[in-house]
Amino acid sequence: MFSSDELQYIPLEQFDNDLILAHCLLGGDRIFQLHTRARGPALSMHTRIPNMQLVTLMDLLACDRLLFGDTTLVSESSILAVLPGQQLSVVSYWRVVAGVEIVKALYTLLAGSDHALVMDIGAVRNVLALVAQCTPPVLSIVYQAGVVQVAFGMGRDEVHMTPVPPEAPTQGELGTLVTFLVQSTRAVNASVSFSTVLAAYGNSPGTITAGRPVGLHNGGLLE
């Protein structure tokens, strides 16, 4: 990051930014997300990136990875106000044609009663090797809707007892046999696979259902 004006400085409590490659579009254009945080006196902050266009939210593809969970603003304007003592956290999206190697984000900060104080800040980043944060999903498989039936116990009568309620009383060792019958709802050439069965046992009413016994494990930790 650099300051372009040697004569004027505006004392800031915080100023940082980050640039990520959000999308690579089919035509080769790229969309970057610029995240800026600033805190200081009352400011008017003008942002520009040479050779890039500020894009509106309507032009963005939906992507959860670009969302912020805090009070960060999503802006469609290149001019924003920083209120005294309050942190401004803002993201904006910028579009550029393919092949750009260096991105320069230039900020002009105007302070004072008549905006007499002017300070320029520039941030430069080589973006050639950046990988897009969001990519269109590539689906090589098609999931089919299915129907699962269940039978409790052993024998022809148990299997043919339809419809079977989701739970049923059983007795003895044969009562521990649970049979699942699964099939697609469409007559297509499909394959069926299944995972490990999770089994929980309780011998007092409400023991198992009291909490949340099973959760999704999607590459992260369960709650």
Place this chain on the structure above:
Amino acid sequence: MVACLNDALICWDFTPGFKTWCLLRLAECQYEYIRNSTQHSNMRILLSCSTDAKHEARLWLETLFGVVHDGGHVEALCDSMADNAAYTPAAVMVNTMKFLYRGNRLWKIYQNFLALDTKTFLWMDFSIVS
């Protein structure tokens, strides 16, 4: 261990909170993972109804449950699968509680009619892909 579908990133598992809670109450709560393994063969999968497949399925039932015949269980499954052959049917038989720890007398032992009833909960992920 988590239960993942083949080649899938999305898996299901018992939540850590539940496992901790359950392990502290082994007299009233237990859980297990049932897999299609040779070590604990408490799951049998029936993808086709060839003569060999049906024989193996019956043998599995007779062996694990100590019965002299399956009472038409496998044949009934195969009848249903034949009726819906175009819809890629499959059957999975699960022998729950087979390897459950029964050190505590509160757990239901088959001939102990004074024991508390056991409530079994099963979660299974099926994936049908075309």
